[in-house]
Amino acid sequence: MNFRADFHIHSCLSPCASLEMSPSAIVQQAKTVGLTAVSLSDHNSTFNLPAFGKICEQEGMACLYGIEVTSLEEAHILCLFDQLDAAMELGGLIYDSLPDIPNIPEKFGDQPIINEREEILGFAEKFLISASRFDVSSLVQEVHALGGLIVPAHIDRSMFGLIAQLGFLPDEDFDAVELTAYGDPALALHYPIMRNSDSHHLNTLGKAYTDFEVETLNVKNLRSNLWKK
Secondary structure (H helix, E strand, C coil), X not given: CEEEEEEEECCCCCCCCCCCCCHHHHHHHHHHCCCCEEEEEEECCCCCHHHXXXXXXXXXXXXXEEXXXXXXXXXXXXXXXXXXXXXXXXXXXXXXHCCCCECCHHHHCCCEEECCCCCEEEECCECCCXXXXXXXXXXXXXXXXXXXEEEECCCCCCCCCHHHHHCCCCCCCCCCEEECCCCCHHHHCCCCEEECCCECCHHHCCCCCEEEECCCCCHHHHHHHHHHC
C-alpha cells in the first residue's frame, strides 16, 4: 500500500500545542489533508496514546505510536512504535526520569490527558519540556530493545536539533533522521530521511510528510523501506 504519513504530531498534552489538538481532531484533520498514516508524538509523554489508538481504529487511519523525547543533551528524538504497550512502557520510563519540576499552567499552558470522547481525565503534573535522564546512546538501545524506530527530530533546526546541540550528527544506530519540509538533505549524511510537520496546531498538520510503500504499516516494514531509498 502507498502511505502518505506525518509521524510527528503533538496533541493538547504537549504544553506548547493548541488545546484544539485532541486525538479526534488530529485524525479528522489528517483525513482532510490527505494523510493515510499518522503518529501522535507528544513531548516526553504517552498519556494520550490510548485515546489516539482508539480513534485511529474507529476511523480506519493507519498509525504508529510515538513520543518526542528530550534527551540528556537537550536534543529532540522521535521514537515510534507499532505496539501501544511498547510505546507506553517507554513513555513511563521517560516521564519518571524527568526532574520533579511542576508545570505552571498559567505560564506554560495546560497538559490535559483526555480520552477518545475528548473528556479530560487529568493533567500531567511534571513540566513536559524538561530534559530526560536518557542520553542519545542509551535511548537508542532502549527504543530498539522495545522494538521501536528512533529518529533524531528536525536536525536542520537551530534549536533542539541533534546537530545544533552537539555540533555534529553522531554515528549511532538511528533508523532515519527527520528534516523539516525544506531541510537540506546533505545534513542527513548516510541516514535515511523522514519529513514530518512537527505540528502543534491543526492548520499545520501535514505541511511536511513522507510517502512510502509497504504491505503493512509496522516498524519492520517501515525500516526496510526507509533504507531502500
